[in-house]
Amino acid sequence: MSTEATVSTSRRGAIFGAIGAVVEWYDLMLYGYLSVVFARVFFPENASPGVALAATLGGFAIGFLMRPLGGMFFGRLGDRKGRKTALMLAITMMTLPMIGTALLPGYETLGWIAPVLLIFFRMIQGFSAGGEFSGTLVFLGEGATSGRRGRLASVATTFSGIGILLAAGVATLLTSTMSQESLDSWGWRIAYLVGGVIIVVAIFMRMHMPETSHYEALEAAGEINEHPLRTAVKKHWRKVLLIAALAGYSGIVYFIVMTYLVSYLETTVGIEHDDALLIATIGAAIYAFTAYLFGWFSDRYGRRSPMLWSALALVVLSVPAFFLLNTGNLWIIWLTSIVLMIPLLFFTGAFYPMVNEILPTSERNAGVGIGYNFGVALLGSTAPLVAQVLINITGVATIPAWYLVLASILILPVLWTLKETAFDELADTDVDSPSAQSGDSST
Numbered sequence: 001m002s003t004e005a006t007v008s009t010s011r012r013g014a015i016f017g018a019i020g021a022v023v024e025w026y027d028l029m030l031y032g033y034l035s036v037v038f039a040r041v042f043f044p045e046n047a048s049p050g051v052a053l054a055a056t057l058g059g060f061a062i063g064f065l066m067r068p069l070g071g072m073f074f075g076r077l078g079d080r081k082g083r084k085t086a087l088m089l090a091i092t093m094m095t096l097p098m099i100g101t102a103l104l105p106g107y108e109t110l111g112w113i114a115p116v117l118l119i120f121f122r123m124i125q126g127f128s129a130g131g132e133f134s135g136t137l138v139f140l141g142e143g144a145t146s147g148r149r150g151r152l153a154s155v156a157t158t159f160s161g162i163g164i165l166l167a168a169g170v171a172t173l174l175t176s177t178m179s180q181e182s183l184d185s186w187g188w189r190i191a192y193l194v195g196g197v198i199i200v201v202a203i204f205m206r207m208h209m210p211e212t213s214h215y216e217a218l219e220a221a222g223e224i225n226e227h228p229l230r231t232a233v234k235k236h237w238r239k240v241l242l243i244a245a246l247a248g249y250s251g252i253v254y255f256i257v258m259t260y261l262v263s264y265l266e267t268t269v270g271i272e273h274d275d276a277l278l279i280a281t282i283g284a285a286i287y288a289f290t291a292y293l294f295g296w297f298s299d300r301y302g303r304r305s306p307m308l309w310s311a312l313a314l315v316v317l318s319v320p321a322f323f324l325l326n327t328g329n330l331w332i333i334w335l336t337s338i339v340l341m342i343p344l345l346f347f348t349g350a351f352y353p354m355v356n357e358i359l360p361t362s363e364r365n366a367g368v369g370i371g372y373n374f375g376v377a378l379l380g381s382t383a384p385l386v387a388q389v390l391i392n393i394t395g396v397a398t399i400p401a402w403y404l405v406l407a408s409i410l411i412l413p414v415l416w417t418l419k420e421t422a423f424d425e426l427a428d429t430d431v432d433s434p435s436a437q438s439g440d441s442s443t
Contacts, residue, residue: 070130251380
């Protein structure tokens with residue numbers, strides 16, 4: 001095969017592997033953007049708006065709590081039956097909550113069965129998502145040579161950002177062009193039907209992606225571990241805890257800087273919803289389409305240093321940044337949000353490829369699935385709630401900044417003791433050159 005053909009195939013394989021991130025984050029953020037609509041549709045009219053919204057957001061939280069279970073199930077499956085098999089099942093399972101939600105009657109028709117089914121669909125989404133992003137990181141990591149894993153892992157970041165942008169665009173279009181009555185009765189369903197189209201395309205693409213050469217070599221050698229989950233917990237528990245700690249920290253930073261900022265700017269700073277959403281959308285676009293540069297940086301200069309300096313930067317910058325956010329000046333807010341995003345990009349650009357580099361091939365999917373999803377579920381997903389509760393208790397508008405500072409200080413000793421892994425081959429593999437696999441370095 002010619003070099004040009006190999007490059008084309010590898011890029012296509014990386015896209016096919018990462019396409020699930022679009023579906024995952026589209027579904028996740030769409031639920032958040034339409035949560036006020038869901039509160040009206042799936043709960044009785046005489047219910048308090050605050051109670052209905054809280055119950056709706058509870059479904060969001062339950063979805064995240066299901067992720068560790070999904071991480072364990074799909075991680076084990078990926079190590080026993082292959083990366084492609086696990087990713088195919090994960091994205092196929094996402095069809096049920098996407099289409100099911102689109103067709104689900106509201107409270108007026110089903111009564112309390114409606115919100116119960118809505119939360120049930122969120123549980124399935126969370127379970128399947130537990131195998132999606134972590135599984136994608138493993139697939140991409142095993143498809144690159146030692147000098148290019150950061151760049152390939154950045155494809156997952158880019159595609160998750162595209163999912164967020166699509167969700168924001170569809171939600172904004174619907175809410176700005178439809179009356180509340182039309183939006184509540186049928187308009188919101190369009191967003192989920194659009195998601196159904198996206199997921200069908202994603203499934204078709206996944207069907208044509210190859211297995212990773214690392215897993216194929218393991219299978220050919222007869223070295224498949226029938227109990228990868230058990231081995232990962234017993235033999236590699238320190239590495240699993242390390243992944244959980246780093247995933248939890250990156251989740252705290254991500255969900256405060258990229259997600260919570262919208263409601264913070266509205267409720268605490270007092271700017272208009274459209275302005276806050278625009279700032280968040282621009283931030284998501286920058287995050288998605290600059291990720292490759294930060295992946296390249298970690299390939300060139302290593303994983304440890306970017307993560308260490310990112311945490312130090314947030315120790316120094318977080319409090320001044322939140323003071324600037326509270327000026328209410330839109331230009332200052334926009335620039336400040338970008339400043340906060342840069343350390344996050346440096347951190348994820350190094351962390352995402354690193355998760356593959358500390359575990360052996362035979363337990364990689366299980367170990368990453370457990371560690372990543374537990375960290376994000378327990379620490380990352382709860383960060384916006386913790387930040388808002390702290391504001392409510394203390395009345396201090398900059399308290400989320402101190403939360404970032406505390407998290408950054410606590411993670412510094414972990415980062416200081418990290419071993420550099422960027423320039424090593426993946427552990428315990430019989431594959432000398434993974435260039436034949438779909439996700440090769442050319443991406």
